[in-house]
Structure formats: C-alpha cells, structure tokens
Amino acid sequence: xxxxxxxxxxxxxxxxxxxxxxxxxxxxxxxxxxxxxxxxxxxxxxxxxxxxxxxxxxxxxxxxxxxxxxxxxxxxxxxxxxxxxxxxxxxxxxxxxxxxxxxxxxxxxxxxxxxxxxxxxxxxxxxxxxxxxxxxxxxxxxxxxxxxxxxxxxxxxxxxxxxxxxxxxxxxxxxxxxxxxxxxxxxxxxxxxxxxxxxxxxxxxxxxxxxxxxxxxxxxxxxxxxxxxxxxxxxxxxxxxxxxxxxxxxxxxxxxxxxxxxxxxxxxxxxxxxxxxxxxxxxxxxxxxxxxxxxxxxxxxxxxxxxxxxxxxxxxxxxxxxxxxxxxxxxxxxxxxxxxxxxxxxxxxxxxxxxxxxxxxxxxxxxxxxxxxxxxxxxxxxxxxxxxxxxxxxxxxxxxxxxxxxxxxxxxxxxxxxxxxxxxxxxxxxxxxxxxxxxxxxxxxxxxxxxxxxxxxxxxxxxxxxxxxxxxxxxx
Numbered sequence: 001x002x003x004x005x006x007x008x009x010x011x012x013x014x015x016x017x018x019x020x021x022x023x024x025x026x027x028x029x030x031x032x033x034x035x036x037x038x039x040x041x042x043x044x045x046x047x048x049x050x051x052x053x054x055x056x057x058x059x060x061x062x063x064x065x066x067x068x069x070x071x072x073x074x075x076x077x078x079x080x081x082x083x084x085x086x087x088x089x090x091x092x093x094x095x096x097x098x099x100x101x102x103x104x105x106x107x108x109x110x111x112x113x114x115x116x117x118x119x120x121x122x123x124x125x126x127x128x129x130x131x132x133x134x135x136x137x138x139x140x141x142x143x144x145x146x147x148x149x150x151x152x153x154x155x156x157x158x159x160x161x162x163x164x165x166x167x168x169x170x171x172x173x174x175x176x177x178x179x180x181x182x183x184x185x186x187x188x189x190x191x192x193x194x195x196x197x198x199x200x201x202x203x204x205x206x207x208x209x210x211x212x213x214x215x216x217x218x219x220x221x222x223x224x225x226x227x228x229x230x231x232x233x234x235x236x237x238x239x240x241x242x243x244x245x246x247x248x249x250x251x252x253x254x255x256x257x258x259x260x261x262x263x264x265x266x267x268x269x270x271x272x273x274x275x276x277x278x279x280x281x282x283x284x285x286x287x288x289x290x291x292x293x294x295x296x297x298x299x300x301x302x303x304x305x306x307x308x309x310x311x312x313x314x315x316x317x318x319x320x321x322x323x324x325x326x327x328x329x330x331x332x333x334x335x336x337x338x339x340x341x342x343x344x345x346x347x348x349x350x351x352x353x354x355x356x357x358x359x360x361x362x363x364x365x366x367x368x369x370x371x372x373x374x375x376x377x378x379x380x381x382x383x384x385x386x387x388x389x390x391x392x393x394x395x396x397x398x399x400x401x402x403x404x405x406x407x408x409x410x411x412x413x414x415x416x417x418x419x420x421x422x423x424x425x426x427x428x429x430x431x432x433x434x435x436x437x438x439x440x441x442x443x444x445x446x447x448x449x450x451x452x453x454x455x456x457x458x459x460x461x462x463x464x465x466x467x468x469x470x471x472x473x474x475x476x
Contacts, residue, residue: 005017005270006270006278014275016267016270016271021260025259026275027345028258029254029259030199030344030346031346032258033140033258034140034199034201034205034346037133037136037205038205039355039357040128042351042358044129045122045209046213046358047358048357048358049355050351051353051354054084055084057204057208058349061073061078061079061168062168062169068157069159072156072157072210073207073210074210074211074214084211085211086215088216089215089219102118114224119224123220123225123238126237130234130236130242131242131247133205133206134150134151134235134242134247134250135247135251136202137177137235138150138251138265139251140198140199140346141196141197141198141337142333142336142337142341143276143300143303143304143337144268144304145179145196146179146265147245147247148244151241151242152179152233153177153234153235154166154232155232155234156232158232168203169197174198175198175202175207177195177198178193178196180193194302195329195330195333195334197337199337199346200347200348201348218230244265248265251268273300276336276340280339280340282339283298299329300336303333
C-alpha cells in the first residue's frame with residue numbers, strides 16, 4: 001500500500017512530503033490571489049476602477065440550455081449588455097481620453113495610427129493574467145479540477161468546438177464549470193458529469209473579464225494583429241492553450257512565495273483532499289435512495305474524479321469505506337464548496353470598490369454608443385451556420401475586391417488554434433467566417449457580433465463547398 005504523504009502535526013499544521021504547512025495561511029493565500037487578480041484586471045486590462053463599472057455583476061443571468069452558435073451570458077437578452085461590451089472600444093474612439101492616447105499615436109486623414117508597442121504590452125499583460133487565472137480556477141473551485149480539464153474550459157458556443165462548459169449559476173451567481181471524466185466508461189459505458197463552482201469573488205472577476213476584455217481582445221486580434229483565428233477556450237493566449245504544466249509550474253512559484261512550500265498540481269490535490277476529509281471533516285451523504293447498491297461514492301470523491309475506495313487507497317487513508325449515493329450530485333457539490341468557501345473566508349463576492357487602480361478617468365456614457373461612429377465601421381465576424389459534416393470539414397475562403405486596382409486578394413480565415421502552415425487544400429476542418437472591413441476610421445470588433453451597417457468594400461464568400469462548380473457570392 002502506498003505510503004501516506006500527509007501527516008497531521010497538530011496545532012493547525014500539516015506535513016506534506018516532509019514539508020510543513022500552517023493551515024491558516026491557506027485562507028490568506030487564497031484571498032491574496034483573488035485581490036491580485038482584481039488589481040491586475042482593473043489596473044492593466046480594464047484600465048478602470050471598480051466604481052466606474054455600470055453593470056451590476058451580481059444580477060447577471062445565464063441560459064445554460066442555449067446551444068446557439070456564439071452564445072454565452074454576455075449575449076443573453078435579459079442582461080442587456082450590448083452597449084456595455086463596447087466600453088473599451090468607445091474609450092479607444094474618444095480622442096481626448098487617456099486610454100485612447102495610450103493606444104493611438106495620432107491620425108492620418110482621420111485614420112488612426114496605432115501604437116503597436118502598447119498593444120503588444122497589453123497582450124503580454126493579458127497572457128500573465130490568463131496564467132494566474134488558471135491557477136486561481138484550480139485552487140478556488142472547492143475541489144481542484146484536473147489540469148487537463150482546466151485548459152478545456154470554453155466560455156462560448158461554437159460549431160467546431162461544441163457547446164461551452166462555463167455558465168453562471170442563476171441561483172448563487174457563482175460560475176459553474178461542468179466537466180466529464182471517463183473512468184467509469186469502461187464499466188458502465190457512460191461518462192460522469194461533474195459540476196464545480198468558482199468562488200464568489202473569482203466569479204465576479206471572470207464576469208468582468210468576459211463582458212469587457214474579450215471584445216477588446218478580439219478587436220486587437222483581428223484589426224491590429226490581423227489574426228483571423230478565434231478559439232473559444234478561456235485559458236488561451238496568442239491562439240495557444242495554456243498547458244497544465246505551465247499552471248503546475250506557476251502554482252509551485254505561488255505556493256513557495258506565499259505558503260513557504262512548493263506545491264504542484266499533484267501534491268496540492270493530495271493536500272486538499274486530506275484537508276476536506278480530516279480537517280474540515282465534511283461528510284455529505286448524497287442520498288438514501290438505491291438501497292440495493294453495495295457501495296456508492298462520497299461527493300468530495302466524485303468531484304475529484306475518482307471513487308471513494310480509490311480515494312482511501314491513494315489519497316486520504318482510513319480504515320473504513322463508507323457507502324454513499326449519487327443522487328443530488330449538483331446540489332451536494334454546491335453544499336460542499338460553500339462549506340469550504342466559508343471555512344476559508346471566501347464568500348465575499350465584492351470588489352474593493354474604493355480602491356483606485358487607474359487615475360484620470362473620463363466619464364463615458366455607454367448609453368450613447370449606438371449613436372456614435374462606433375457602429376458605422378465595425379468588423380463583422382459571423383460564424384456561418386454550416387451544419388453538414390462535409391461543410392464543417394471544408395476550408396473557408398473569401399475574395400476581396402480592391403477598389404483601387406480591382407485585384408482579388410484571397411483570404412484564408414481560420415478558427416482553429418493550429419497554424420495555417422499545416423493545412424492544405426480542402427481537407428481543413430474549419431468554420432467559415434465572413435469579415436467586413438473598411439479602410440478608414442477605427443474598425444471595432446466585439447465578441448463576434450453582427451453589424452447592421454454594410455461596408456464600402458464588398459467581400460464575396462465562397463459557398464461552393466461540395467463541388468468545383470460556379471461560385472455563389474454573398475455580399476455582406
């Protein structure tokens with residue numbers, strides 16, 4: 001039998017792999033991590049203060065059953081976020097704002113001259129934020145998510161990658177992450193679905209990020225970086241997924257700095273399982289149904305993606321194995337994380353409302369955005385609803401007619417995180433996009449929204465995917 005990795009030394013102290021950890025430091029570490037994410041979000045990405053937000057984050061709702069393409073809670077009509085999502089783009093358009101002066105050097109014939117170095121710095125800072133967010137999601141979901149599951153979190157529905165697994169829980173306002181694991185597949189032929197909940201404050205941080213930052217990030221990718229690849233994964237930068245190794249390495253640096261010991265994803269998983277069972281002594285019986293079952297699993301074991309028997313053998317050892325039921329997993333998962341969040345002082349969802357992260361804020365009336373020039377020249381990035389399998393696998397191309405010399409420029413537009421060099425011919429498995437752009441003013445993109453205004457330049461989309469017959473053109 002494997003040797004126990006966790007030893008209770010008493011006086012709120014545990015030893016993991018012969019390294020001591022003072023348990024009250026966990027709460028301090030977790031809250032410090034949330035505060036640093038908040039500061040990072042407002043001071044380096046949003047460039048605003050919490051008091052400047054016009055959206056009541058706590059009242060946002062979601063439709064978890066909606067599978068429509070390009071849908072998430074930011075598109076939910078009940079939230080009425082269409083104008084708020086354009087906040088950073090509106091500030092970019094305001095020539096007198098400090099925000100605009102940082103990102104735009106000047107204008108040539110009313111055409112903006114972008115400060116590429118500033119945009120590159122912004123992308124670098126967002127990359128750091130995303131990696132730290134990955135560590136926070138791992139630590140602040142009650143029971144840690146496996147590293148391979150974290151990087152697969154999707155915040156929006158797409159045709160190519162399927163439906164999202166990140167939702168707002170309308171009862172608690174927490175974000176919920178739904179993942180599957182297939183250890184039971186070989187036995188019963190069914191993957192088990194696991195629901196986890198992010199801490200209240202981390203949920204608030206993520207809501208602000210998805211509402212305000214994602215539209216601006218998409219604008220940078222499309223307009224500034226000329227990148228036509230947009231993928232729906234939360235932990236992504238430069239169209240590359242954060243790896244579980246990167247999260248584990250950063251977790252080691254964070255825990256070494258703030259807890260005094262270096263913990264990886266694996267060692268922290270062992271530690272927190274022991275903490276739940278032996279320190280908090282959480283014992284949630286799922287149900288008294290299915291009396292004929294000989295053995296069922298505890299809720300904390302299910303959320304750790306293994307059986308109770310496996311847990312006692314490999315993680316937190318005990319002399320007995322209890323029988324627990326599967327009914328009510330979702331509610332019991334919520335009960336479990338609330339006990340953990342309460343014990344670790346993580347139930348406060350609010351930002352530090354009086355904190356000043358960014359100075360010289362010019363007031364912006366987001367309600368007037370619809371009447372501004374922001375909608376007159378907007379990039380239109382629409383996923384065309386191609387439902388046939390053959391069409392999904394076909395390569396999407398567009399032809400742009402230049403108004404100057406009538407030359408045709410072929411644009412290959414991708415939605416996959418893989419590089420273009422690897423694809424040739426019509427074997428590429430891609431989603432098809434239509435992009436409308438113009439040569440003047442600021443072209444602004446939200447998180448894949450449709451513009452009601454047509455552009456001066458026409459773009460014809462190649463619709464003939466099944467044969468080499470005549471091209472059918474669609475003018476946006």
